[in-house]
Amino acid sequence: MNNHVIEVNKLSLSFTSYGRGLSQISTTVLKELSLSVDAGEVYALVGSSGSGKSLLAESILGILPKNAETSGDISFLGKALGVGELSQLRGKEIVYVPQGVTNLDPLLKVKPQLLLTKEMEERKSEAFETLELGDEVDGLYPFELSGGMARRVLVSTALLVDAKLIVADEPTPGMTREQARRTLQFFKDMARDGKAVLLITHDLDLALEIADTIGVFHEGSLVEEAKREQFYGDGEALKSELARRLWRALPQNEFTDALDQIDTSQEHTSLDAAQEHILEARHISYSYPGQKEPVLKDVSFSIRSGELVGLYGGSGTGKSTLAQILSGLIKASEGDVLFDGKLVRDMVNSVANPVQLIYQHPELAINPRWRMKKVLEEVGQDNKDLLEQAGIKEEWLKRYSYELSGGELQRFCVVRALMPSTKVLICDEISTMLDAYTQAHIWNVLTSYAQAHNLSLLIISHNDALLNKLCDKIIKLENL
Amino acid sequence: MINMRTKTLILLSVLLVLLLGFLFIGISMDPELYGSHMVNRLKAPSFEHFFGTDYLGHDMFFRTIRGMAFSIIIGLCACTISGLIAIALGTLSAVCGGIVDRVVLWAVDLAMSIPHLVLLILISFALGGGVKGVMIAVALTHWPSLTRVIRAEVLRIKTSQFVKQSKQFGKSNAWIAFHHVVPHILPQAIVGIVLLFPHAILHESALTFLGFGLPLDSPAIGAILSDAMKFITTGQWWLAFFPGLILIILVLMLFSLGDNIKRLLNPQTAQE
Numbered sequence: 001m002n003n004h005v006i007e008v009n010k011l012s013l014s015f016t017s018y019g020r021g022l023s024q025i026s027t028t029v030l031k032e033l034s035l036s037v038d039a040g041e042v043y044a045l046v047g048s049s050g051s052g053k054s055l056l057a058e059s060i061l062g063i064l065p066k067n068a069e070t071s072g073d074i075s076f077l078g079k080a081l082g083v084g085e086l087s088q089l090r091g092k093e094i095v096y097v098p099q100g101v102t103n104l105d106p107l108l109k110v111k112p113q114l115l116l117t118k119e120m121e122e123r124k125s126e127a128f129e130t131l132e133l134g135d136e137v138d139g140l141y142p143f144e145l146s147g148g149m150a151r152r153v154l155v156s157t158a159l160l161v162d163a164k165l166i167v168a169d170e171p172t173p174g175m176t177r178e179q180a181r182r183t184l185q186f187f188k189d190m191a192r193d194g195k196a197v198l199l200i201t202h203d204l205d206l207a208l209e210i211a212d213t214i215g216v217f218h219e220g221s222l223v224e225e226a227k228r229e230q231f232y233g234d235g236e237a238l239k240s241e242l243a244r245r246l247w248r249a250l251p252q253n254e255f256t257d258a259l260d261q262i263d264t265s266q267e268h269t270s271l272d273a274a275q276e277h278i279l280e281a282r283h284i285s286y287s288y289p290g291q292k293e294p295v296l297k298d299v300s301f302s303i304r305s306g307e308l309v310g311l312y313g314g315s316g317t318g319k320s321t322l323a324q325i326l327s328g329l330i331k332a333s334e335g336d337v338l339f340d341g342k343l344v345r346d347m348v349n350s351v352a353n354p355v356q357l358i359y360q361h362p363e364l365a366i367n368p369r370w371r372m373k374k375v376l377e378e379v380g381q382d383n384k385d386l387l388e389q390a391g392i393k394e395e396w397l398k399r400y401s402y403e404l405s406g407g408e409l410q411r412f413c414v415v416r417a418l419m420p421s422t423k424v425l426i427c428d429e430i431s432t433m434l435d436a437y438t439q440a441h442i443w444n445v446l447t448s449y450a451q452a453h454n455l456s457l458l459i460i461s462h463n464d465a466l467l468n469k470l471c472d473k474i475i476k477l478e479n480l
Numbered sequence: 481m482i483n484m485r486t487k488t489l490i491l492l493s494v495l496l497v498l499l500l501g502f503l504f505i506g507i508s509m510d511p512e513l514y515g516s517h518m519v520n521r522l523k524a525p526s527f528e529h530f531f532g533t534d535y536l537g538h539d540m541f542f543r544t545i546r547g548m549a550f551s552i553i554i555g556l557c558a559c560t561i562s563g564l565i566a567i568a569l570g571t572l573s574a575v576c577g578g579i580v581d582r583v584v585l586w587a588v589d590l591a592m593s594i595p596h597l598v599l600l601i602l603i604s605f606a607l608g609g610g611v612k613g614v615m616i617a618v619a620l621t622h623w624p625s626l627t628r629v630i631r632a633e634v635l636r637i638k639t640s641q642f643v644k645q646s647k648q649f650g651k652s653n654a655w656i657a658f659h660h661v662v663p664h665i666l667p668q669a670i671v672g673i674v675l676l677f678p679h680a681i682l683h684e685s686a687l688t689f690l691g692f693g694l695p696l697d698s699p700a701i702g703a704i705l706s707d708a709m710k711f712i713t714t715g716q717w718w719l720a721f722f723p724g725l726i727l728i729i730l731v732l733m734l735f736s737l738g739d740n741i742k743r744l745l746n747p748q749t750a751q752e
Binding site for chain 2: 015016017018022024065067102328329352353356357359363364365366367369371378380386416420
């Protein structure tokens with residue numbers, strides 16, 4: 001008799017999809033995956049984006065899409081369970097913290113959305129306190145929450161019922177390091193109370209802080225299962241090359257890209273201080289329609305050409321709004337943005353804007369009915385070297401956006417924004433959803449391109465380690 | 481194993497054969513075939529008269545085919561006219577916004593606030609009934625809900641991030657309309673129009689059934705059914721049964737074709 005709360009034994013999962021014409025093909029995503037989580041344990045499943053981690057969670061919860069086929073078995077508290085039985089435990093014995101903020105009902109305010117029974121009421125105020133959510137959040141609709149707040153609301157659901165197993169799928173993106181740390185601590189405390197926690201994340205760094213066991217996941221199977229203590233130094237205690245590579249790709253380690261080993265931090269020499277200011281923000285204020293309190297208040301700064309500037313701010317401080325104002329998509333309530341002395345707002349929709357913006361969610365920024373080839377053709381991007389550098393494979397060009405992972409899509413977004421006419425590139429949290437390895441890769445591509453083409457980058461992030469590593473200058477939004 | 485794409489393709493071919501068959505046979509049929517032959521009054525279904533005959537000795541099989549052909553013509557008219565109205569108004573309303581948007585929405589609300597059948601009767605009656613009345617009434621009243629769908633879809637695409645990006649890349653509004661908006665609207669419009677077809681057919685029959693459409697002696701499904709009601713109590717079940725069955729089968733097939741196309745055109749459900 002063991003005390004595994006959940007045990008997954010040789011789970012395989014495949015999807016059927018249409019090939020050419022009427023034929024159907026089957027793609028295997030999980031290959032004979034086995035793992036178990038004990039009571040009181042935090043198990044972190046770490047893997048790159050698009051490797052199928054979330055599918056494991058969906059299998060455990062019995063919420064797979066209809067075209068999925070599974071084999072192998074899942075047992076809960078020593079009892080083997082089928083899909084139907086699993087979905088009955090959901091919300092009672094097993095709690096799921098989903099990845100996407102779209103899992104909140106857009107038409108319900110937060111409070112009625114969360115509270116299904118009376119007992120939840122008391123637990124809720126406790127949960128909100130730990131997660132730094134004020135009581136006013138109760139009465140807000142999901143679209144009124146910032147990315148990080150919505151995510152914390154999702155996390156709070158884990159506390160509302162007394163479950164034996166908590167499955168959390170990427171609970172921390174969009175939070176500052178500090179908030180993420182506290183949130184994870186929260187999961188750790190739950191594990192102390194005798195619950196089992198299965199944490200699915202791309203962020204090895206955060207996983208290391210709280211997990212007891214770390215499973216490194218790659219292309220549908222576990223390549224390594226290691227205790228936290230085994231991650232140190234150059235990763236000599238790790239068995240697989242992949243786990244070592246992930247470990248070394250963390251910003252506080254070398255941040256090297258195993259693919260082509262570009263090391264940006266040394267190449268980037270300090271800029272000539274006499275360089276002209278290319279983008280200038282003058283006294284920008286902005287308040288959301290219908291709200292009195294401005295989210296941005298008298299923000300002024302400027303960027304020189306070729307400069308890498310970091311913009312740091314916590315969740316909900318108006319970073320994304322500022323990004324859109326800077327690229328001319330939103331009009332500021334007060335103040336102007338000037339590119340080379342001209343108003344940025346006048347440039348949208350006429351010629352290619354020299355100020356380009358890359359969004360946080362690549363899946364929204366790409367037309368879902370287009371193949372990727374067409375996405376690149378839209379901007380006339382046919383720079384083969386750049387595509388290769390960004391690690392875009394030839395066969396991806398034939399796919400639609402839903403057939404690619406977030407990390408793969410973000411590479412397309414980066415590449416298409418790097419047009420010859422682009423002079424300033426604003427990156428709005430573009431790597432938040434990505435694993436350390438893909439992150440390092442994308443930043444290396446961007447910084448080396450910027451270096452070669454005298455492009456300015458404005459990097460918006462809540463990750464101070466990343467900004468410190470990349471940027472010449474860091475602006476703190478709170479201080480402006 | 482038969483998958484969804486194959487199923488839809490089979491359904492589509494069967495429907496096309498049926499519709500075109502009804503249409504051409506019905507139109508080119510010798511009027512003698514569905515005419516009155518008083519010797520064969522009220523005969524039960526047999527190999528000579530598949531669907532039996534009525535009290536005037538009409539052969540119900542040929543009469544049903546002739547009636548369906550007429551229904552299909554009306555359905556096609558309604559699809560084309562209402563479809564065009566919906567696409568034009570929906571797009572106009574989403575693109576122009578402001579006063580145009582308000583006027584279109586007001587018109588949609590106005591049309592929808594009157595029960596559909598009452599509106600049909602009103603128009604048909606005002607135009608003096610008959611073929612012209614039915615055709616115009618059915619063709620002019622099926623656009624409101626599709627207009628709303630198209631408007632919402634155009635609005636969604638217009639404000640999406642990928643269109644914002646396109647603007648940033650310096651693309652003109654015409655380019656965006658053609659490359660981003662049309663590919664999204666087209667599937668919606670196709671599905672909407674396919675689903676509109678069975679509605680139009682049913683409404684045509686209903687109008688005639690209630691006596692506000694075609695004259696009762698004409699070979700139309702509504703007229704046949706209305707006439708047959710009198711004979712159900714006296715045991716001539718075949719008069720209502722076969723024409724009604726054919727109508728229902730065709731309508732159900734059209735509905736399920738529309739649903740299948742909708743699922744296949746949506747990337748999220750296309751693989752199920």
